[in-house]
Amino acid sequence: xxxxxxxxxxxxxxxxxxxxxxxxxxxxxxxxxxxxxxxxxxxxxxxxxxxxxxxxxxxxxxxxxxxxxxxxxxxxxxxxxxxxxxxxxxxxxxxxxxxxxxxxxxxxxxxxxxx
Amino acid sequence: xxxxxxxxxxxxxxxxxxxxxxxxxxxxxxxxxxxxxxxxxxxxxxxxxxxxxxxxxxxxxxxxxxxxxxxxxxxxxxxxxxxxxxxxxxxxxxxxxxxxxxxxxxxxxxxxx
Numbered sequence: 664x665x666x667x668x669x670x671x672x673x674x675x676x677x678x679x680x681x682x683x684x685x686x687x688x689x690x691x692x693x694x695x696x697x698x699x700x701x702x703x704x705x706x707x708x709x710x711x712x713x714x715x716x717x718x719x720x721x722x723x724x725x726x727x728x729x730x731x732x733x734x735x736x737x738x739x740x741x742x743x744x745x746x747x748x749x750x751x752x753x754x755x756x757x758x759x760x761x762x763x764x765x766x767x768x769x770x771x772x773x774x775x776x777x778x
Numbered sequence: 779x780x781x782x783x784x785x786x787x788x789x790x791x792x793x794x795x796x797x798x799x800x801x802x803x804x805x806x807x808x809x810x811x812x813x814x815x816x817x818x819x820x821x822x823x824x825x826x827x828x829x830x831x832x833x834x835x836x837x838x839x840x841x842x843x844x845x846x847x848x849x850x851x852x853x854x855x856x857x858x859x860x861x862x863x864x865x866x867x868x869x870x871x872x873x874x875x876x877x878x879x880x881x882x883x884x885x886x887x888x889x890x891x
Contacts, residue, residue, distance in 0.1 A: 666864065667821075671812040694876065694877045696877075696878065698879075698881075703787075703807070703883055703884075704883060705780075705784070705867060705881035705882055705883045705884050706867065706879070707880055708879070708880075711876060711877075711878055713876050713877075719876070721878060729828050745779075747824070752891075753821050753822070757820075758783075759876070759877055761825075762854050763810075763873060764809075764810035764812075764871050764872075764873065764877055765877065766812070766824045766827070767812075767813075767824065767879060768824075769821030769822050769823065770821050771819075771820060772821050
């Protein structure tokens with residue numbers, strides 16, 4: 664059982680370049696989300712989705728786009744990379760019942776450096 | 779601003795010691811408080827979670843203590859082992875918040891053999 668798979672694991676971008684971080688889950692989870700992890704700041708929510716065709720912004724959405732065309736996939740797009748987006752990005756998924764919180768499963772992370 | 783405050787930033791204990799990590803929150807709408815464990819190069823993994831209708835939850839060597847009136851909760855690791863060396867994050871979410879988690883800043887635990 665693969666769980667949550669993120670690709671790539673490492674990426675170096677030049678300022679102004681765009682790229683897509685991929686996230687796929689095989690647990691049929693309705694809820695998927697993207698977090699960024701920075702030293703001393705914990706994990707902060709970028710965007711999330713409670714089902715195919717539904718997305719919303721989290722705490723730090725600026726500079727990122729998402730879409731959810733299938734239950735399995737939730738790609739994160741950086742439109743024009745900036746050094747401030749240097750971070751480790753984590754995708755997470757969970758069941759979503761709307762009435763109770765459930766365990767979130769995280770991917771292995773993508774370490775992104777913007778130079 | 780940080781919705782969940784976590785301390786200490788780092789902690790070093792001897793094997794067999796009982797490290798304690800503390801978290802505090804302000805938003806009374808939070809109703810789910812998980813702890814995540816993260817090893818270097820890996821994603822966070824759920825360790826234990828508590829809801830505010832109980833004051834304590836124990837799973838193996840890990841215990842969460844929860845004080846609803848003080849809006850504080852803590853993680854205790856009994857008989858700590860070198861394999862427990864990791865970064866620990868507390869978090870909080872609310873029933874109406876679509877499973878979105880608000881994380882503390884993390885505590886790096888080192889257990890010395």
